[in-house]
Amino acid sequence: MGRTIVIANQKGGVGKTTTSINLSAALAEQGQKVLVIDMDPQGNTTSGLGVEKDEVENTVYELLLGECTIQECMQKEIFENLSILPANINLAGAEIELISAENKEYLLKNALDEVKDQYDFIIIDCPPSLNLLTINSMCAGDTVLVPIQCEYYALEGLSQLMHTIDLVKERLNPNLEMEGVVFTMYDARTNLSLQVVESVKNNLNQKVYKSIIPRNVRLAEAPSYGMPITKYDKRSTGAESYRLLAEEVIHRGEEEWQ
Ligand SMILES: Nc1ncnc2c1ncn2[C@@H]1O[C@H](COP(=O)(O)OP(=O)(O)O)[C@@H](O)[C@H]1O
């Protein structure tokens, strides 16, 4: 059975989108069938994987509003083993438009039920807020993976995020579990990065991935070429670190889900 992983942290700029793109690509490279879902109106996962976000006919927005089917929304095999449900700025209107929709927390889950069996991994990139789009993602997910940027304010907001995950588990999706925490933008030249890792480990009682994503300029450049790092610069430290993370994610899955 496949696993749906929600990449969430209500802070912006912590590496959610970079992780969604490159973890998906690294899983796909290892032969896993992957569907990545862009739940952020900024559509950076969509454009970062080379899909023209303003030219696609159907996006997650139309899907949530029931204006298209999941098949009509899906861009299939944009890279080998990797398909995407794209998003663009239209999605920003969904929150208001869905305010009185029935089962509004489960719109994504219900849409995914039809295709879930066809994928080994479904990766959902969340917007930087704890809104209805994030709640829909958490209701559709099996686990939540939290990227944490190695900077001074790393712990800020994390307790609120954990509380939200607990609430969703209690009231909306009892199956939801923590996948773990992944450190991003680690800078080996500073003590600060190391201190952040240590303090998060000590203060947050969560599974932490051994793979740490370094600060790597190639990771920041890749989206403007519409490519994941595994294609843009396959030998970069960024690519290698996301491959290692993918291996851990696959392995953890085997341990816990069989
Ligand atoms: N490991 C990294 N090394 C260098 N730049 C990174 C790395 N991870 C993310 N970035 C850059 O940091 C910015 C924020 O990352 P992003 O993944 O968009 O965060 P989020 O989705 O959480 O807002 C982007 O410009 C991205 O290219």
Ligand SMILES: [Mg+2]
């Ligand atoms: Mg993002």
